[in-house]
Amino acid sequence: MENAEIARMFERTADALEITGENRFKVRAYRQAALSVRNLSEMLEHVVEDDPKKLKSIAGIGEGMQEHIIEIVKTGKFKKLDKLLKKVSPKLLDLMDVSGIGPKHLKALHDELGVNNAGDLEEACKKHRVRELEGFGEKTENKILDALGEYKRSEGRMKLDEATAHANSIMEYLNKDKKNIKRLELAGSLRRGQETVGDIDILVAAKDADKIMKKFTDYPEAKKTIAKGKTKTSILLNSGIQVDLRNIDEERFGSALIYFIGSKAHNIHIRKIAKSKNLKISEYGVFKGKKNKASRRQKDVYKAIGLKYIEPEMREDRGEVEAASKGKLPSLVELKDIKGDLHMHTKATDGANTIEEMARAAMKRGYKYIAITEHTKAVRVAGGLNDKEISKHLKKIARVNKKLKKIKILKGAEVDIKEDGSLDLADKTLKELDIVIGAVHSKFNMSEKEMTQRLLRAMDNKYLNIIAHPTGRLIGKRKPYKFDYEKVFKKARKNNIALEVNAHEDRLDLKDVHCKLAKEIGAKIIISTDSHATAQLNNMNYGVITARRGWLEKKDVLNTLNYKEFMKKIKRK
DNA sequence: GCCGTTTTCGGCCCGACTGTTTTCAGTCG
Numbered sequence: 001m002e003n004a005e006i007a008r009m010f011e012r013t014a015d016a017l018e019i020t021g022e023n024r025f026k027v028r029a030y031r032q033a034a035l036s037v038r039n040l041s042e043m044l045e046h047v048v049e050d051d052p053k054k055l056k057s058i059a060g061i062g063e064g065m066q067e068h069i070i071e072i073v074k075t076g077k078f079k080k081l082d083k084l085l086k087k088v089s090p091k092l093l094d095l096m097d098v099s100g101i102g103p104k105h106l107k108a109l110h111d112e113l114g115v116n117n118a119g120d121l122e123e124a125c126k127k128h129r130v131r132e133l134e135g136f137g138e139k140t141e142n143k144i145l146d147a148l149g150e151y152k153r154s155e156g157r158m159k160l161d162e163a164t165a166h167a168n169s170i171m172e173y174l175n176k177d178k179k180n181i182k183r184l185e186l187a188g189s190l191r192r193g194q195e196t197v198g199d200i201d202i203l204v205a206a207k208d209a210d211k212i213m214k215k216f217t218d219y220p221e222a223k224k225t226i227a228k229g230k231t232k233t234s235i236l237l238n239s240g241i242q243v244d245l246r247n248i249d250e251e252r253f254g255s256a257l258i259y260f261i262g263s264k265a266h267n268i269h270i271r272k273i274a275k276s277k278n279l280k281i282s283e284y285g286v287f288k289g290k291k292n293k294a295s296r297r298q299k300d301v302y303k304a305i306g307l308k309y310i311e312p313e314m315r316e317d318r319g320e321v322e323a324a325s326k327g328k329l330p331s332l333v334e335l336k337d338i339k340g341d342l343h344m345h346t347k348a349t350d351g352a353n354t355i356e357e358m359a360r361a362a363m364k365r366g367y368k369y370i371a372i373t374e375h376t377k378a379v380r381v382a383g384g385l386n387d388k389e390i391s392k393h394l395k396k397i398a399r400v401n402k403k404l405k406k407i408k409i410l411k412g413a414e415v416d417i418k419e420d421g422s423l424d425l426a427d428k429t430l431k432e433l434d435i436v437i438g439a440v441h442s443k444f445n446m447s448e449k450e451m452t453q454r455l456l457r458a459m460d461n462k463y464l465n466i467i468a469h470p471t472g473r474l475i476g477k478r479k480p481y482k483f484d485y486e487k488v489f490k491k492a493r494k495n496n497i498a499l500e501v502n503a504h505e506d507r508l509d510l511k512d513v514h515c516k517l518a519k520e521i522g523a524k525i526i527i528s529t530d531s532h533a534t535a536q537l538n539n540m541n542y543g544v545i546t547a548r549r550g551w552l553e554k555k556d557v558l559n560t561l562n563y564k565e566f567m568k569k570i571k572r573k
Numbered sequence: 574g575c576c577g578t579t580t581t582c583g584g585c586c587c588g589a590c591t592g593t594t595t596t597c598a599g600t601c602g
Contacts, residue, residue: 023574024585025574025575025584025585026574026575027574028574028575028585029574029575029585030574032574032575033574033575059575060574060575060576061575062574062575062576063574063575064574064575065574065575099600099601100591100599100600100601101600102599102600102601103599103600104598104599104600105599105600134593135592135593135594135598135599136592136593137592137593139591139592139593140591140592140593143591143592188602199602201602227589227590227591227601228590229589229590229591231589231590232589232590234590234601244602246589259587259588259602260602262602264586264602267586267587267602268586268587269586270586271586271587272585272586274586275586280586280587281586281587282586282587282588283587283588283589284588
């Protein structure tokens with residue numbers, strides 16, 4: 001069982017408890033436990049197997065949660081939740097995701113009107129029965145009806161690339177009013193580089209608050225205004241995503257940025273630290289009594305509570321606060337550190353451009369080396385090449401390599417890892433290659449044991465250099481296949497095989513917590529775009545962000561090395 | 574339900590906006 005599934009059970013439990021009117025701190029304890037579990041890089045299943053008593057050392061997991069986790073891992077079920085779901089139906093629980101409806105409203109709707117699902121609620125609104133309830137009114141009823149429409153339309157969250165595009169264009173639009181704007185910055189989960197985002201948060205320091213808020217609600221892509229005030233305004237875009245704009249004094253911009261970049265868990269953690277030092281942190285600054293100790297720059301706010309500056313990508317309460325207090329924060333890898341891209345396709349298989357076009361685009365980005373890595377024959381849908389065709393293709397690569405002096409083009413292939421763990425090209429073909437990437441493209445639902453064996457066996461092949469998109473997930477579409485991460489990562493370290501962080505916006509694979517795990521184990525990482533067209537080389541940024549979220553430093557990432565060093569390090573020992 | 578240099582009880586982050594109220598509860602981030 002995935003940690004995310006256990007986290008989801010705790011979240012559902014928290015929702016259900018909240019609706020039944022349980023003590024709000026108990027509710028919070030379940031949410032906190034869910035968050036901790038979700039953030040964990042180690043698999044709970046393995047912790048339970050090795051030493052279940054260790055569970056309690058995880059923040060937010062005490063005696064009770066430990067028992068719950070053991071129960072869930074061992075039986076696959078959570079009795080407490082099942083019992084709750086008899087009182088609060090699952091469909092009713094789902095309505096917690098409808099914007100504007102919380103536990104109190106939901107309880108009233110259920111108890112007074114017998115609402116059990118989205119359909120019931122829609123009907124009750126249309127019959128104007130909701131407005132008659134105490135604490136509700138005509139406006140609330142309309143709001144719920146509206147939100148229900150959105151809820152049905154936009155299940156799921158927006159991916160990083162799409163949200164980034166929206167954020168960039170709206171910020172560009174706001175920035176046109178130069179005279180009014182002192183500062184304008186992206187905040188929220190998008191600034192932290194989370195793989196999907198629920199909304200876009202932007203922070204502004206404007207001279208004229210009314211004017212900037214008016215400009216914001218006038219944004220051409222805005223479908224409607226959700227809330228409008230002098231300090232905070234929210235709009236909904238035609239694409240279905242919400243954008244929040246907060247206006248704040250330039251003097252308070254640093255503390256406000258910290259607040260709006262989040263994450264929530266990170267903020268709660270630093271506020272607790274402030275409190276223990278008899279200080280208080282809000283978006284307006286760090287305060288001792290009424291005295292403002294710091295607020296203008298983020299760095300100063302952290303300093304005021306004894307912490308070093310923490311990069312936004314790390315602010316997930318995954319140990320960064322502790323590291324910052326000890327001065328042990330990593331110095332994260334940056335986009336400009338990347339010197340080459342080792343995974344791309346051309347027209348020879350399912351790509352859109354030629355070898356030379358890809359190479360020239362890479363040169364424009366300032367890369368010193370790339371690898372051309374076509375699919376192999378087992379991946380028929382992508383037009384994979386057989387041994388003979390690969391050999392022929394290598395000659396083409398060599399020709400372009402000779403022609404372009406400023407960049408090294410490595411002869412590679414993305415070789416399919418077959419069901420039994422063997423590679424899809426003969427050893428004598430692999431021997432001709434400068435770099436061999438192995439990847440799983442089929443039979444995703446093998447058992448954990450079988451998949452682990454498959455990967456371990458592939459790594460026994462002495463020509464293999466990289467494992468591409470190691471977990472196989474597609475964000476919002478396909479779950480990762482099951483395997484023992486620790487065993488595979490350990491073998492990667494031992495055999496000097498690098499793990500890929502695939503920068504494609506649908507993959508981001510390895511993901512953040514797995515990057516962190518790989519680093520802790522000591523396996524090396526390569527960040528690649530898996531480009532199928534020249535424009536996709538730009539995706540490198542998403543890979544770097546993911547690596548940063550996994551605490552990776554320049555030294556952890558092999559393609560930050562110059563060509564000679566890279567070739568030395570990638571060689572099998 | 575968790576947690577602990579005021580530790581086994583008694584706390585648990587902070588503020589804005591909305592819609593319903595007539596001083597505030599609910600929701601959100």
